[in-house]
Amino acid sequence: MQISTETLLQSYRAMRTIRVFEERLHREFATGEIPGFVHLYCGEEASAVGVCANLTDQDTIASTHRGHGHCIAKGVDVGGMMAEIYGRKSGVCRGKGGSMHIADLSKGMLGANGIVGGGPPLICGAALSHKVLKDNGVAVAFFGDGASNEGTTLESLNLASVWQLPAVFVVEDNGYGEATGASYACAGNQKDRAAGFGMPYMECDGSDFFAVHDTARDAIDHARSGKGPVMLHVHLQRWYGHFEGDAMSYRAANEVADAKKNHDCLESFRTRVEQEKLLDLNALDEIDASVADEVESAVQAAKQAPWPEEADLMADVYVKI
């Protein structure tokens, strides 16, 4: 099925926003101005965007410590995200979450998560809500190859199958859980794991937006139609370290350079839409310029935004004490 021009333009914009946002954070982090940990999603943009292009605000996602891409793809406000990462009161979580806890439930974004394997059980619950409330929604758990070995994830695959939940489990397999290779840490393979829990398995090249989009569409349609959960295995490469400051001594010297040269989702997107005459490249250049402005403004606004105040410390521990 042909992807609409509007979806293509929105998706390109989202992927470019993630790229520029993350590369800017990479530079800003080095100045020491950003507190805490930052885990960058560069190189993986087509996964978040290709999946979320098939979702609406009604649908729910749960993300990971590497969550900026999922947030942007699900429509969380970029300025609010940047302010959050800078720890400012104007952040989407009022400066109380930071990079690893950005959430916006009004967008169906159930949170980045500081705990590896934290999301899949939550997504079982979100899927249960969709099922009980009969709102036709789907819940999608993004998690890495590292989290695929967490008991919470394996239990969730089982529970989702037992309860026949409208859930999609997206394994974003970038080949590394922190500094340890998936080839070492993941016994067997994801396909057999999905089969072991009685759910369909689909896979795609995560540097190809079109492949992710179409495979995710099938997975999400399957879950939405009431046929139960699906595992979607997306093969990816991350362009930066596990976190900022990671020298990546565990990766071969040419690995990242090769990924940037040969597996750049934005370049392959541009090539494809040009070859197939799907979009005017000038429109994409305009998006690039607009995104650059948006991220620049977000950074400047975040740096100038007020810090949280003393009264904020005690606020929002409970709805009502």
Added chain:
Amino acid sequence: MSKKSFRQAINEALRQEMRRDPTVVLMGEDVAGGQGGSSGVKDAWGGVLGVTKGLQTEFGESRVLDTPISEASYIGAAAGAAATGLRPVAELMFVDFVGCCLDQIMNQAAKFRYMFGGKARTPLVIRAMYGAGFNAAAQHSQALYPLFTHIPGLKVVVPSSPYEAKGLLIEAIRDDDPVIFLENKVMYDDEEEVPDEAYTIPFGEANLTREGNDVTIVAIGRMVGMANEAADRLAKQGISCTVLDPRTTSPLDEQTILECVEDTGRLVIVDESSPRCNMACDISALVAEQAFGALKAPIRRVVPPHTPVPFSTPLEKLYMPSAEKIEAAVKSIMMQKTPEVA
């Protein structure tokens, strides 16, 4: 109003709230039971001790969900469902099993609201059995309310009677924050008059079960009954006790505890949880900081030793607080005077 057991009071609270609010769902291991069994009998157990019996029959499998023995996934699912529109009551069976799913409670449900800048509501209730006295040994007998009380974002309820259990559970289900609701397994057959209609008991308001002049006894959960028994015996010996049931350890009604200590000048705390960093320590610190001047004698804590809960009956009896131990603690401070302040 009629006589109901602790078990019936909880079942009735769940049933009435499920009738009132279609977003209330139950989940847990064998909350119904029987699915996939060769007999085809549904609702075979209704909970391992029969507390949720009949609820699946009334509300169906879509609202009373049996789970695999898989605490991390379904407690996490309850948290996720609570954040996305349902009002789940998840049963953890024995609270000791929290070791399998603590992350989902401590790092997820408890923290959503704060971490997300006040933009999440997580109306989740986790019911679990606690307590020794059942020969259930070290992995099925702990009183872990201090563990949850330690975690900001959770509310922790420890009811002391059937009446208290019904009103506090309905309050818990209607509350918009995650609530840990702990039921003492030894008390399920205890009976008392319980109203037939739904009612709520607010959190953070201690219940004065007895008023006296000489000593304040603060007791948690099942210990409230023991404290009142001890107070009866002490009354016959001319010692008059106040017995205070905090009902919830988070929030804690600090004000009433302090007022009672101001009145009596003496404090005994009865807590069946392990003695280090437990509620008895917490309440001792509160009183030492804020009512030191009112104390006529040292604070006494009636608590178990710092050991796992033993299995064998005589050892378990030695381990547990009792009316006799409470009585002895009270007497020990009635004979003592406050040391002169230098």
